[in-house]
Amino acid sequence: MPANVTMTVGEDNVITVKGPKGELKQQINSNMKVEADNGVLTIERPNDEKENRALHGLYRSLLNNMVIGVSEGFRKELELVGVGYRVSNNGQVLELSLGYTHTIFLELPPEIKVETKMERNKNPLIILESFDKQLLGQVCAKIRSFRKPEPYKGKGIKFVGEQIRRKSGKTAGK
Secondary structure: OOOOOEEEEOHHHEEEEEOOOOEEEEEOOOOOEEEEEOOEEEEEOOOOOHHHHHHHHHHHHHHHHHHHHHHOOEEEEEEEEOOOOEEEEEOOEEEEEOOOOOOEEEEOOOOOEEEEEOOOOOOOEEEEEEOOHHHHHHHHHHHHHOOOOOOOOOOEEEEOOOOOOOOOOOOOOO
């Protein structure tokens, strides 16, 4: 664990991780034992049953994401591909114009920092940053659900660097 991150195990196996970016809590199954000594976080399972092995890996990954989140944070970039697609933000309210008859307003949680970029001859960008990876992914999925990338023209909201599988259209009849 980084030096600026502290972890405490509370009652009912609730683990709290505090760092410079924020504080996260996660409840862990009562079978798992979590210990922190000398900056090393260890999770022990009671036996090698299938369910305990699965939970062991899950909680190790969740706690790792919590530690990385409160120390460094996470960042996702979404790109709007399509003619006339626009985005702007006013504080924590995201305003999306995606070719529908109305604009979409989405209020973001206070844990997420949002930034939008609209440059000439480039696709608009939405940049989201947070210390909570799970919440960040959920918000990105919600934004993406307004216009998923379609396979024929590639229009929609996609992650930067994501490859969209393209399909060829109809072929000429005769």
